[in-house]
Amino acid sequence: MSVAEEKIKPIVEEIPSKGKLWYAAIKPPMYTVAVIPICFGTALAYGETGIFNPLIFVTFLFSAILIIAWLNLSNDFFDSYTGIDVNKAHSVVNLTGNAPLIFWISNICLALGLMGIIMINLWLGDWTVMGLIFACCFLGYTYQGPPFRFGYLGLGEIICFITFGPMAIASAYYSQAQNFSVSSLWASVLIGISTSIILFCSHFHQVEDDIKAGKKSPIVRLGTANGAKVLTTSTLVFYGLCILFTFLHLLPYSSLIVFLSLPPAIKMINHVHENHDRPSLVQNSKFIAVKYHFFSGLLLSVSLILNNR
Template sequence: MTTKLIPVENRKLWLAAIKPPMYSVAVIPIMVGTAAAYNQTGNFEPQIFFTFLSAAILIIAWLNLSNDVFDAETGIDINKAHSVVNLTGNKSLVFWIANLCLSLGIFGIFAITWWQQDGTVLGIILLCCALGYTYQGPPFRLGYLGLGEFICFFTFGPGAVSAAYYSQNQNFSSQCLASSILIGISTSIILFCSHFHQVEDDLAAGKKSPIVRLGTLKGSQVLNWLTASIFILTVIFIALNYLPWGSGLIFISFPLAYQLMNHVNQYHNRPDKVSNCKFLAVNLHFWSGLLLSLALVLPHLIPLIQSQFA
């Protein structure tokens, strides 16, 4: 009996299609929302956290797979070798796998609702899923009108972060809102960066992405302001006491922000060079979110650690 090995090129395409780094957009909002709740109360519900995290990953899988299906219908992905639909050649199968992921994800949120006897989290997540569908799903396809970044901001910022926060302590706060704005911006930057290298394909498919509307040069300038706003708003939120002083830890991620801005400023009109900028944006999103989470939990963790060694 022999084992048929998958060619290296195919493995690379599948890895690009699955997009493992992109799942940080599921992990970080849940982590930050939970950390903000812990900062406020000192309580942590691990069962709810890990259930929510698993559900969020499944919902992101649905979003990625269904977007591939919807893009296949418009023909915008005709040159995209790492589209799951193009790799499998079976749009229907990908669509039903996507729906299975969504169903399992929503089931996890139902479980949280049942445990807490409170439908708030379920309502927020259903709204986020509905917004996510409008991004590429017919008949809306709002992403083709250049509205994807706004949808992304509300879905992964105030939506997901607030839901994670509420799932831990059943209320909302200014700290929750401030944290969600920072995560919403950093997530939207990822989507914004994904357009720089595909202007021709977007134009051919009639997709008016922000970069199609602005051009790559102005787009790079807007990216500079969006990226800088994460750090400017952090200072403002600290000054207003919406975030603790320790949130300044987020500035450790500034070299990643500079790397992203510098790279796009240099290669904004070079699709072959700028195509990896979305992964630079993922790095910024992940590390800035992780540092913010760490800053939020440290005020409670440090005394606990000290008591263990006292």
């Protein structure tokens, strides 16, 4: 083959196997967005009060994972009706070809998750946690569910910040201590930011599909280059707040171990800056963001536990 023929040889993209598509559809790493707020809120309660109920913690953890499963599956279901996932091979609806089935499975996950929350409230003799989680579920529904579809207005990151930050962490804290803490409210901002960054990164590779479906995601509004700059700023704000909250004594000095999570944070920023306008390359940025979110949240949780000793 001549050099000229080699240059014009078409690039054949590897077609993902069914197994890889199902893995991408189920998104196991994404379930850390349920794990981290519960761990963080529980660690905050333990660090401040010394109270830890393992049964409530484990029940809350499994309930949160089931609620996230409902959120992911129902989002795929609702997106299938707007056409935004028409090119998304790893959509659960596209893989099964059965949207009603996915709808009912998602509702079963929600029902099971709420049953766990009800059990926690019965053990506490207090329905405060149920009220907070119900509000979280409602906000989660408004992200893609009709008639709201706030995600299509570019409000997804705000919803994500509120539900996975202050509301989820306040719920986990209250489930252990049965009261609220001002410092926990401020500290929850950190988890809200890191969780919103995951959603923000998920928009970079689907700008064209979002525009066609009329979805005004932050990246559609900003453009990918400006979006990469916002990502950098948001990450810097996260670490800046960690320092600020430490010196204001809202977090213990041990929380500065969160800076051990800088490698995935830097990798995420560099990857998006280099590939923000190349969908096939930037699409895995959300999984790098998941790693940053998980390790930063885990390190903060560990620091809070150590603070009680």
